[in-house]
Amino acid sequence: MQKTNQAWSYLLGKYKYVLLLFLIFISFSLKQVRAQQQPFINLGLTSFLDGAPPSGPGLYLSNYNLYYHSDTFRDNNGNRVPFPDVNIFAQAFQLIYMAPHELPTRAKWGLNLLLPVVYLNNNGPEGIGDLFFGPFIQWDPIMGKNGPIFMHRVELSGVFPVGKYDESALVSPGSNIFYFNPYWAGTVLPKPWWSISWRIHYLYNSANNDPNPLFFPGVEKAQAGQAFHLNFTTSFEVMPKRFRLGINGYYLKQLNDVKFDGVSIPNTKEQIFGIGPGALVHFGRDDHLFINTYFEALARNRPERILVNVRYVHNFPIGRKDMMPPP
Numbered sequence: 001m002q003k004t005n006q007a008w009s010y011l012l013g014k015y016k017y018v019l020l021l022f023l024i025f026i027s028f029s030l031k032q033v034r035a036q037q038q039p040f041i042n043l044g045l046t047s048f049l050d051g052a053p054p055s056g057p058g059l060y061l062s063n064y065n066l067y068y069h070s071d072t073f074r075d076n077n078g079n080r081v082p083f084p085d086v087n088i089f090a091q092a093f094q095l096i097y098m099a100p101h102e103l104p105t106r107a108k109w110g111l112n113l114l115l116p117v118v119y120l121n122n123n124g125p126e127g128i129g130d131l132f133f134g135p136f137i138q139w140d141p142i143m144g145k146n147g148p149i150f151m152h153r154v155e156l157s158g159v160f161p162v163g164k165y166d167e168s169a170l171v172s173p174g175s176n177i178f179y180f181n182p183y184w185a186g187t188v189l190p191k192p193w194w195s196i197s198w199r200i201h202y203l204y205n206s207a208n209n210d211p212n213p214l215f216f217p218g219v220e221k222a223q224a225g226q227a228f229h230l231n232f233t234t235s236f237e238v239m240p241k242r243f244r245l246g247i248n249g250y251y252l253k254q255l256n257d258v259k260f261d262g263v264s265i266p267n268t269k270e271q272i273f274g275i276g277p278g279a280l281v282h283f284g285r286d287d288h289l290f291i292n293t294y295f296e297a298l299a300r301n302r303p304e305r306i307l308v309n310v311r312y313v314h315n316f317p318i319g320r321k322d323m324m325p326p327p
Contacts, residue, residue, distance in 0.1 A: 002242065008069075009029045010324075012151065013271055016279075018206075018263055021113075022106060025050060027116070030284065033153075033290035034072055037205075037223075037225075037268070037270070038128070038173035038174065038203070038205070038224050038227060038254065038270050038302070039159070039177060039179055039205065039217070040051065040116060040129060040130065041179075041181060041183075041201070041203060041229060041252075041273050042199065042201065042229075042231065043229060043231070043250045043252060043294075043307075044091070044230055044232075044248060044249075044250045044274055044292055044294045044307055044309055045064060045066075045247075045311070046185075046195055046311075047191075047196060047197070047223070047233045047246075047248040047278055047280075047290055047292050048188060048195060048197055048233050048235045048244060048248070048278065048280045048290065049187050049197060049235070049247055050185045050186075050197040050198070050199050050231070050233070051150070051151035051152050051153065051185055051188075051197055052141060052151035052152075053098055053136060053286075053315070054137070054282075054313060054315070055087045055285055055286050055315035056098075056315075057099060057100040057108060057316065057318065058097075058100075058315045058317040059095070059096070059097050059314055059316040059318055060094070060095070060096040060313060060314065060315050060316075060317070060320045061093075061094070061095060061100075061256060061310060061314050062092075062093070062094035062095075062096070062114075062312065062313045062314075062315075063091065063092075063093060063094075063311065063312045063315070064090075064091060064116075064310075064311045065089075065091055065309070065310040065311070066088075066089070066090045066092065066094075066307070066308070066309050067088070067089050067304050067307070067308045068086065068087070068089075068090075068306070068307055068323025069085075069086070069087050069305060069306045070083070070085075070086045070303040070304060070305040071083065071084070071085045071086070071151070071302045071303045072295045072303060073299075073302070073304075074269075074299040074300060074301070074302070074303075075300075076100055076162065076204065076267040076268070076300055076301055076302060076314055077122075078263075078298075078299070078300060083167050083303060084170070084177070084305065085114050086170070086171060086305075088118060088171065090106075090117060090118045090119060090120075090129070090148075090173075091116070091117050091118055091119065092114055092115065092116040092117070092129075093113070093115050093117070094113065094114040094115075094132075094241070095112075095113045095308075096112050096113075097110055097111050097227050097318075098110035098111060098138055098144065100260055100318065101240040102140075103137070103168075105137075105139070106139060106288070107137050107138060107139040107326060108137075108138050108140070108146040108233070108246050108318075109135065109136070109137055109138075109278070110135070110136045110137075111133075111134070111135055111136070111237040112132065112133070112134045112135075112136060112155060112157065113131070113132065113133055113317070114123060114131075114132035115128060115129065115132070116128070116129030116130070116163070116173065117129065117173070120308035123228070126164075126173065127173045127174075128162070128163050128164060128173060128175075129162035129164075129173040129174055130160060130161050130162055130163040130174050130321065131156055131159065131160045131162045131163075131188060131234040132157060132158075132159050132161075132177055132181075133157070133160065134155040134156055134157030134158065135155070135157035135180075136153055136165050137152060137153065137154050138151075138153045138257050138298050139151070139153065139156075144189075146187070146192050146292075147192050148189060148196070149188065149189050149190075150186070150187070150188055151186065151187045152184065152185060152186035152187070153184070153185045153186075153295065154182070154183070154184050155182060155183055155185075156180075156182045157180075157181045157182055157183065158178065158181070158215060159175075159178065159179045159180075159181060161176050161178055162174070162175055163177060165210075166211065167210045167211065167212050167213065168213070168214065169212075173177045175208070175267040176208045176209070176210055177205055177206045177207065177208050177223075177224075177231070177326070178206045179203060179205045179206060180203070180204045181198060181201055181202070181203050181204075182201070183199050183201040183202075184301070185197070185198065185199040185201050186198055188195055192237070193236060193237035193240075194234070194235075194236055194237070195234065195244075195246075196230045196233070196234050196235075196236050196262055197231075197232070197233045197234075197235075198230055198231065198233075199230060199231040200228075200230045201228070201229045201230065202226070202227075202228060203226060203227040203229060205223060205224040205225075205226070206223070206237075207220055207221045207222065207223035207259070208221065208222045208223065216260065219260045219261060220261055220263050221259075221260070221262070222258065222259070222260055223259040224254075224258055224270075225256040225257055225258055225259075225268070225269060225270075226253055226254070226255045227253060227254045227255055227270070228252070228253050228255060229250065229251065229252035229253070230250065230251055230262060231248070231249070231250045232248075232249050232250070232251075233246055233247065233248040233249070233278065234247055234279070235247075235280060242281070242282050242284060243279070243280070243281055243282070244279065244280040245277070245278070245279050246277075246278050246280070247275065247276070247277060247278065248275070248276060248277075248278040248292045248294070249273070249274055249275035250272075250273070250274045250275075250277070250294065251272070251273050251274075251293070251308060252270065252271060252272045252273075253270075253271050254269040254270040254271065254301075255269070256269070265291055265297070267301075268301055269300065269301065270300060270301045270302045271298060271299065271302075272296055272298065272299050272300075272302055273297050273298040273299075274294035274295065274296040274297075274307065275294060275295065275297075276292065276293040276294040276295050277292075278290070278291060278293065278313040279291045282319070285315075286314060286315040286316075286317065287315075288312070288313045288314075289310070289311070289312050289313075289314070290309070290310070290312075290313070291309075291310050291311075292307075292308075292309045292311075293306075293307070293308050293309075294306070294307040294308075294309075
């Protein structure tokens with residue numbers, strides 16, 4: 001035992017400066033990583049023909065299957081900092097109801113509910129995520145001689161902190177905050193076989209009163225900055241009314257810095273850009289399969305990831321009239 005203690009004393013004495021530098025390095029790295037604050041939001045979850053539900057009014061059930069992989073974190077200057085491999089498989093279940101009743105503004109009202117579930121998370125707990133809820137207004141399409149040429153919708157979406165949250169985990173299904181995330185979505189069809197779509201969001205986050213003590217030592221309240229983010233796509237009809245191929249992307253830009261206990265922390269704004277190929281398969285009037293892949297770049301204060309999203313949409317028609325010709 002005495003020899004063991006002597007050996008440890010020798011090693012600590014000989015390499016104490018190396019150990020000191022190592023601890024400083026780890027501390028610096030954690031300070032860089034801890035800037036990532038934005039919660040789970042719609043980055044690439046929706047894509048082609050997003051300006052209107054694909055089958056008109058009715059009740060929709062959507063199932064999202066998401067796979068995330070990341071082994072790179074970039075700081076405020078875009079430099080890589082140490083970060084573990086993160087692999088996450090999650091699903092999200094969504095109910096959308098769009099009423100068949102016409103409003104005076106030539107629009108229809110609807111409600112959206114979405115609940116994510118994390119099944120595989122090698123850096124944190126599994127379980128349900130936060131609940132997305134939003135009323136929306138869907139305007140009737142503007143028609144051309146060959147079908148719809150413009151469709152759009154506005155939704156006032158709020159996200160409620162019902163998900164599982166572990167303040168000691170790198171990634172949790174829940175965010176432990178409420179956030180307001182309204183959007184405007186639209187689709188333009190310059191030709192019946194060519195579509196351009198977008199979904200533009202504003203994001204406001206409340207404060208997290210139980211932040212991760214490893215990344216935020218001594219901080220009692222952490223609040224992510226407000227942000228702007230959008231999804232954008234273009235697609236081309238390869239098989240008429242059956243199959244589309246296209247390009248899908250997203251971009252997020254945080255507008256103000258993170259706050260710790262009410263104090264703004266400089267150089268903590270997040271940014272990310274993702275782009276990749278996608279496809280849309282229409283199995284019939286009421287069944288649709290979206291497949292989207294994204295490769296991220298230009299990250300600031302957050303990981304760079306690869307994302308694969310497979311979404312299946314089924315419509316239960318309830319008193320609908322055609323908003324779009326059946327595929």
